[in-house]
Amino acid sequence: MRLLKVDPTSGFSLTEDLTDNETLKYAILSHTWNKDNDEEITFEDLVKRSGRDKAGYRKISLCVEQAVRDGIHYVWVDTCCINKSNNAVELQHAINSMFRWYQNAKKCYVYLEDVPGTEINAGGQSNHTPWELSLRKSRWFSRGWTLQELVAPAAVDFFSKDWDPLGSKASLERQISEITNIPVQALRESRLDRFSITERISWGEKRQTKYEEDRVYSLLGICGVYMPLNYGEGKVYAFQRLHDEIDRVHRGNKFEEFSVSFSLADVAETDRFVAREAELAQIRDILTSDGSRRTAVLHGLGGIGKTQLTVAYAKRYRHNYSAVFWLNIKDVDSLKQSFAKVAKQILRHHPTASRLSNLDTNGNLDEVLEAVKAWLSLPKNTRWLLVYDNYDNPKVPGKNDAAAIDIRKFFPESYQGSIIITTRLAQVKVGRQVPIKKLINIKDSLQILENESGRQMSLDDADTIKLINMLDGLPLALATTGAYLSQVPTTLSEYLRHYDASWLKLHKTAPELTEYEDRMLYSTWQISYDHIQRQNETSAKLLRLWAYLDNQDVWLELFQHTDQDDPEWIREITEDELNFNAAVRVLCDHGLAEVDQSPFELMESRGYSMHGCVHAWTIHGLNQNWDDRLARLALKFVGSHVPGSKQNKPWATQRRLLQHANRCSNMILKDSVAGEGMEWPIHMLGYLYADQDKLDEAEKIKELKWFLNGLVCDMRS
Numbered sequence: 001m002r003l004l005k006v007d008p009t010s011g012f013s014l015t016e017d018l019t020d021n022e023t024l025k026y027a028i029l030s031h032t033w034n035k036d037n038d039e040e041i042t043f044e045d046l047v048k049r050s051g052r053d054k055a056g057y058r059k060i061s062l063c064v065e066q067a068v069r070d071g072i073h074y075v076w077v078d079t080c081c082i083n084k085s086n087n088a089v090e091l092q093h094a095i096n097s098m099f100r101w102y103q104n105a106k107k108c109y110v111y112l113e114d115v116p117g118t119e120i121n122a123g124g125q126s127n128h129t130p131w132e133l134s135l136r137k138s139r140w141f142s143r144g145w146t147l148q149e150l151v152a153p154a155a156v157d158f159f160s161k162d163w164d165p166l167g168s169k170a171s172l173e174r175q176i177s178e179i180t181n182i183p184v185q186a187l188r189e190s191r192l193d194r195f196s197i198t199e200r201i202s203w204g205e206k207r208q209t210k211y212e213e214d215r216v217y218s219l220l221g222i223c224g225v226y227m228p229l230n231y232g233e234g235k236v237y238a239f240q241r242l243h244d245e246i247d248r249v250h251r252g253n254k255f256e257e258f259s260v261s262f263s264l265a266d267v268a269e270t271d272r273f274v275a276r277e278a279e280l281a282q283i284r285d286i287l288t289s290d291g292s293r294r295t296a297v298l299h300g301l302g303g304i305g306k307t308q309l310t311v312a313y314a315k316r317y318r319h320n321y322s323a324v325f326w327l328n329i330k331d332v333d334s335l336k337q338s339f340a341k342v343a344k345q346i347l348r349h350h351p352t353a354s355r356l357s358n359l360d361t362n363g364n365l366d367e368v369l370e371a372v373k374a375w376l377s378l379p380k381n382t383r384w385l386l387v388y389d390n391y392d393n394p395k396v397p398g399k400n401d402a403a404a405i406d407i408r409k410f411f412p413e414s415y416q417g418s419i420i421i422t423t424r425l426a427q428v429k430v431g432r433q434v435p436i437k438k439l440i441n442i443k444d445s446l447q448i449l450e451n452e453s454g455r456q457m458s459l460d461d462a463d464t465i466k467l468i469n470m471l472d473g474l475p476l477a478l479a480t481t482g483a484y485l486s487q488v489p490t491t492l493s494e495y496l497r498h499y500d501a502s503w504l505k506l507h508k509t510a511p512e513l514t515e516y517e518d519r520m521l522y523s524t525w526q527i528s529y530d531h532i533q534r535q536n537e538t539s540a541k542l543l544r545l546w547a548y549l550d551n552q553d554v555w556l557e558l559f560q561h562t563d564q565d566d567p568e569w570i571r572e573i574t575e576d577e578l579n580f581n582a583a584v585r586v587l588c589d590h591g592l593a594e595v596d597q598s599p600f601e602l603m604e605s606r607g608y609s610m611h612g613c614v615h616a617w618t619i620h621g622l623n624q625n626w627d628d629r630l631a632r633l634a635l636k637f638v639g640s641h642v643p644g645s646k647q648n649k650p651w652a653t654q655r656r657l658l659q660h661a662n663r664c665s666n667m668i669l670k671d672s673v674a675g676e677g678m679e680w681p682i683h684m685l686g687y688l689y690a691d692q693d694k695l696d697e698a699e700k701i702k703e704l705k706w707f708l709n710g711l712v713c714d715m716r717s
Contacts, residue, residue, distance in 0.1 A: 099221020452482025639681020
């Protein structure tokens with residue numbers, strides 16, 4: 001590696017060829033070559049001390065001046081620091097080393113010759129709009145070699161054609177990510193092995209190079225491989241050699257001995273997976289291994305997208321594994337059938353596989369299972385990935401279910417390979433946990449709706465926003481809604497009306513979604529409810545009661561207004577905090593509830609919340625037959641908990657009660673949850689509304705109270 005030695009008085013000159021041990025602190029220039037290459041400064045120009053009249057001399061001078069300002073005394077520039085004329089070996093070495101050279105640079109200066117400098121407006125402030133528009137169109141982002149010059153160095157500074165500073169890779173990461181489709185995390189990371197080979201190669205798909213082979217050679221460092229150059233072989237053969245080298249380096253010399261072609265034939269998948277980059281990176285971190293066993297447990301609410309996330313991971317990182325096998329662990333029979341299919345996959349590629357070759361894969365499934373486990377336990381067969389999908393009935397402490405499965409019995413014995421488990425239960429502790437939550441970014445929800453419905457939607461449309469907020473980032477709910485809208489001419493406004501009025505009928509008539517195991521929104525949580533009933537009947541009853549309250553912030557003290565006429569189970573769970581938390585934790589373990597994160601000041605214990613779509617299911621699905629007793633119980637608890645004016649900070653409790661009061665008011669008005677004994681709770685709702693300056697609501701309660709007083713008098717007479 002040769003460098004330009006910077007002299008503040010005389011400019012710069014070439015050093016001798018340095019070894020890696022001699023390399024000094026240096027800056028590096030990233031730029032696009034002039035279309036007329038004769039205008040670039042070459043190695044020969046520097047040797048002959050010529051070329052100052054060339055157009056390329058200016059950018060090198062600007063780079064050198066910047067290095068001096070940054071206290072750096074050496075610079076590397078690709079046009080003039082490589083002797084390309086007399087030694088093909090030097091060019092080969094340089095191209096194979098270039099990623100490392102950029103990676104080791106103290107600073108990388110990106111010179112954007114087609115981006116104007118910042119303009120200063122009348123107020124003396126920088127106006128960024130003109131250069132930002134030019135930045136997005138810059139030729140630099142379309143060239144093949146500049147890809148590694150962007151991702152390899154830790155510190156990258158961008159400069160305009162007049163060498164005005166535009167920002168750094170860190171300060172411009174959002175714009176750069178949008179321009180290049182490279183994830184922000186990749187721009188921040190020094191380790192590219194967190195990203196799959198397929199993903200890294202995809203970053204260069206739309207980039208161009210002068211020679212077609214350079215489309216491939218420019219990816220060598222990004223893929224972490226080295227190989228001899230062969231100009232004239234063409235892009236196709238170069239890519240084939242690249243993939244062969246990737247297999248050899250990343251999968252190991254023994255990889256082919258255990259290789260099985262990637263297949264998701266028995267797995268329903270979505271064509272357009274949305275978001276989840278943080279979760280994908282977390283799974284990758286967990287499963288990055290030296291060959292010893294790594295296990296990631298994806299847990300979350302049914303319909304939250306655990307399986308589709310696993311599919312996306314498998315597709316993205318398949319090149320990092322010798323084989324990817326998918327197992328359905330819904331029950332033992334399904335799991336054994338899955339092992340039989342795995343056995344057939346293995347035998348198609350390895351007919352003489354140990355223990356498997358002499359077995360009838362359609363025969364004794366226990367023998368087939370043990371044979372597959374033995375093959376996966378063979379020495380050096382360490383690069384496989386096993387997915388145990390739908391582990392929703394696990395054998396866990398305190399759960400007495402004869403059908404519950406102990407997953408460890410179905411693991412290969414040797415402590416090697418990678419495992420992903422998807423489950424609804426947070427109780428599964430056989431690996432590092434990855435909680436899967438709802439989608440936070442509203443644009444991701446919009447994308448799923450558009451993908452499934454085939455409609456163009458706008459975040460400027462009030463009905464679109466209302467629909468997205470109602471579905472609240474739940475992938476199954478978004479996909480179900482989109483699939484329904486794809487098959488009917490219904491407007492969003494009409495759909496919203498149907499959602500409120502005919503929830504169950506609407507979802508029973510929605511199209512089935514092949515990419516989701518349980519297909520239907522209304523049925524997926526019924527499975528969780530059935531498990532809860534078997535495990536803890538009290539928790540199941542609490543879930544039914546929750547339908548008559550709001551989905552947000554349900555806490556212990558709200559229920560501590562029981563009397564002898566109330567069901568025994570509600571009196572038991574409200575005796576103390578431990579009983580209450582134990583009942584709700586069963587719902588949390590199944591992903592149906594979670595600790596409420598409201599930032600309000602709390603005068604009582606912290607509560608629990610439920611996803612809005614799950615709450616809609618508890619109302620319309622779980623409680624298809626209206627339970628007047630539960631409704632009256634909910635109303636009594638809310639009304640009885642309204643604080644008096646003398647209570648310490650009554651507004652804190654009032655604010656927590658408002659959403660529950662709204663739910664009870666709707667029930668009173670729509671379903672006539674009234675009668676003898678309800679006068680006082682209803683009166684307290686009116687008091688709550690009046691104290692919170694919600695006068696319209698208070699007036700409705702007042703009118704209702706007059707009506708009820710007359711009704712009760714009639715009943716008594």
